[in-house]
Amino acid sequence: MLELTMAMRDGDRSDFMDKPAQKFGTFGGVFVPNVLTILGVILFLRAGWVVGNAGLTEALMMLCIANAVTFISALSLSAIATNTKAQGGGAYFLISRSLGLEFGGAIGLPLYLAQAISVAFYVVGFTESVQYLFPNLDVRLFSLVTLALIGCVAWIGASLAVKAQYFILATLMVSLISFFVGFRVNEGWEDLTQPAYEGEQSFWSVFAIFFPAVTGIMSGVSMSGDLKDPTKSIPRGTLWAVAFTFVVYVMQLVWLSLGAERSELLGNALVMQSLSIAPPLIIAGLWAATLSSALASLVAAPRTLQALAKDRVMPRFLAKGKGPSSEPRIALVISALIGVLCVLIGDLNLIAPLISMFFLATYGAVNLVAALESWTSNPTYRPTFRVHWLVSLIGAVACFGIMLLLNPVATVLAIALIVVAYTVLARRAYRTAWGDMRSGFWFAVARMGLLKLYSSRQHQRNWRPAILVLSSKLKQNSQLLRFGRYLEANKGVLFLSHIIIGDWESSNDRQRALTRQLDDRIREEKMSAFSKVVIARDFEQGVTTLLQGAGLGNLQPNTLLIEWGSGWLRDSDFPRTVHQALEMEANLIVYSKAKEPESHLYPVIDVWWSARANGSMMITLAHLLQSNRLWGDYRIRILRIIKDEGGREAAEAGMAELLKDSRIEVDPVIVVSKGPPLESIACESARSAVAFVGVSVRTLEEEAGPLASYAPLVDSVQGHLFLTKNWHDLEL
Structure with a gap:
């Protein structure tokens, strides 16, 4: 109630008024969308090809690696979701409310693109299956018509999509049962336990195509704004979906390796038909899986874009919604147009690695958020589902490591996109109505640093x-x-x-x-x-x-x-x-500003040597001043006054030893003068850009006022003047 009141007070009342009605439970709102997205086009059209190339051993290894990344990401997602009341926007909402709007927006854009491109991925997969029945099919025209029909369903609203998914799930389950019941062991199956990669294929190139098989855990969280209880539904539904689909994939890969020959796995994308007791059911399951996945992605993507627009990361007009559920109609049209562009590419093997990159970047960000939230231990971070920060950190490193292994160039481009987006958003200087964990992160770092600094040995060199x-x-x-x-x-x-x-x-x-x-x-x-x-x-x-x-x-x-x-x-x-x-x-430093522009003065920084501690401090200050870009071309002069010419040699030797210890490039200058020191300083540094001069304690208590004897010097020096006193020379 306090968070709601604060948000309304800060001007976010419209966001609460536009929030979609929360009406879906764990099963219908999270588990089913995740399962239907995970068990999609890869399951029916590319799993056989993966086994044919990688063999059962390495195919299972790919599945375990991919599922480990997804499982850890699901754990991290669950931890964040049970600490933050998730709203529309799913993973973007959770990341932005933890790492801040700039980083959330930088990750939200790739996430949105991954979801929008996934629509085309599943539509192309559906079209490819239809083409097996109708070889003369106009692939692109059919894909565009299919996308338009799916868009019409999504236009009606998420409620219809959720209701339709139960029928789709039933069809998918019947299709898989027909495949598993038709189990048989083919002669020579032992050969399929080992890899035999075609042409330029390798473990990681095949993995890149297989990885989208497990990228469905964001479908449920993307519907977070439509859930009755997101903090309970997201962890339960997501983890159960990951576990269930992992078992399905393990069984499928084993069945394929035992029941088909390598040539059939490599040459027949619909090899599952030949192993099923009812081949038409495989087509039905494939269509159900691809169409449902496309629909789930087309429902999720606009909601991510709508959330980005509500936070002004994207143009505000994209946040407009229709009806009590605030259906993102404008965002839906934009997402469909992106799908159209990708449909024109029409190649699953080109689209799949692109999706892998964007999803891996998103999963990596989710893991990073969970790791930092747990490590910083903010008092307000109290998830009901706890994950150790090291587990999440391993997941983040694994995501970015796999991206590099899959395609270094694409990884650099993906990171460049994120960096550019972050830079643009950071320059907008957002002022958000929520608290993110960045202050907690820096508090933890500062706390650790201050404690280390406190226990460290203090020395003048430091x-x-x-x-x-x-x-x-x-x-x-x-x-x-x-x-x-x-x-x-x-x-x-x-x-x-x-x-x-x-x-x-x-x-x-x-x-x-x-x-x-x-x-x-x-x-x-x-x-x-x-x-x-x-x-x-x-x-x-x-x-x-x-x-x-x-x-x-x-x-x-x-x-x-x-x-x-x-x-x-x-x-x-x-x-x-x-x-x-x-x-x-x-x-103590008393500063007197210059009376003339610096460009009219000599480009030198004068340090008038006095007591050793004070002199060393002035040299250090002069060096720090010179390290600034505007003062980098100014020479540092170390000046010392002696009474007569006979003391020059000793004075120069002493200065040389001093400057050797200072390790700063300076020009030593010996000034011979029998007059008052302040008059000599005023004469020599009258037009120097900067001058450092030491003072004594007794001048602070002069009858005419503190430092009154330095007033003529201040009046004479046209540049910037620093009167300094080091505490080590307190008695001088």
Whole structure:
């Protein structure tokens, strides 16, 4: 009830109003559609050919591999279906609500194409069987007429299709009984236990044609919107269908190998007729199987397309439905047209591998979803049918591995289609009204990483910038945020923060608004950042609260970045606050933006060497800045001031040793000057694009104000200036 209320509140009331009436049970809504789709054209027209090529041993091996993939996929499908209330769209609905709309849409499109192409596959199979009775039959014309008739049944609605399937199932069962009752053992059957592949055929090429025999488990779940209780019907009906059809196929392959010669298996697609006690019943069963499979696919495909359109993955007009069951008439026409195009190909052996690729991709995605859902252990993931994540992961790997073995080129094309679809959908920046498991996945990864980071040995060599950007005016700090990102350089993390001076009751609403504002900015500018807005009685409490509470474990802010001219810099508590921050092992960076465009300045990044810890930090920051594409062509200069020329040689030797340890390509510069150091820096770096300069603790407590002695330097330097202080040099 809560999920329904939330969805309606978020604007999805129309989807609930258009939902098909749920009226089918496990047997009629899942088991029968799955069985009729699985026991289709391959059973009657290609199973003999498979045995003739692969022999009984390898044919059974193919069946076991294919059925293992299907069985694991059915387990995964059951787990997901019992955790999520399935609606129209079947597998697409389940994938999109777990991995998100972008990934769901990327898989939903191949699934839809597989279902739509399957219609033509079964129609062509039906036509091929009719051609045996009428050799002069116009194959394409007959296929198109058949497709039109099936389309008319589907147009009337799923209810008629479900009612018709019981008669079709009865016909199919009678046909199979006539085949199995006609069991006999042919002389020389031992030879058929071993393979004898024709021409360029191989195990995997034959497997590719055989695999569609077991791709029917999506028929039931595609009707999920029409089921009374999807969470119970889908697992039961799907698993029973997989088990039942597996037994049927095992018996059929054994019967074929024992009762027919290899030449007959390879040359006669209707070899089952010669083994049946009532050959006409085989034709009836074949027609029933192919027509029912085509009908099931033509009922399922439009519903998948309709679900894609409801989520705006496809054009919205395709979501329109007719009547209380919201029959997807427009989507049905589109699916039928795709079927027409594939019918014109008219070759089962060309269509079958294509279907295999799309279904394997879908099965792989279903397994991947179940594995990730189980592994991340979201508290909301509580399926009544549980599957270990490793089982589902094995199924996913098997699906993608088999795709590569079947046809590497087709696999690359299928994956390319999925990637393109995902990229297009990701750029649309959907905002969905449901929660998917991606946040749970990243939570699990972050949790594992944070615990490993917490238990790992911390060393200065592993230092990464975790910069607490303290914004006084959120709308006016674009340059501060820009250089915060440059210094982070995708190697660390930013904490975009703001302090509200006041009490909780009067500032609570403002805190929420500012947090949303920061979050929107992070999302729009794609920053590697977190937002943090705190309420404090004064600046000192705000900074210390941020430094203590902004991170988690060892992922804590280690550098405080503030802008020159900021109101915080003039705060009376600023010196004491900075001193406390340094004692909390956080570095200080005060940033002054450039007064001229960067293109008018010298393309150099100056680092003025001071104390060793502070100097090393400035070199690292300069290197991080240079690693950005916009600053990649700027040279780094390490500058050191000496009093007289006589100390140049020693200074150069010391710089050379220092730079050897830094392993950064820089230009060492010795500046000889007897004047005040800040005047020398101002003169040398006046037109440098960037300059890093160290500061001392005592300058924070100058009578004229914090860092007042650096004001002339700030005024003189035309480029970007960073005044830095490393916490290791607290006493300097």
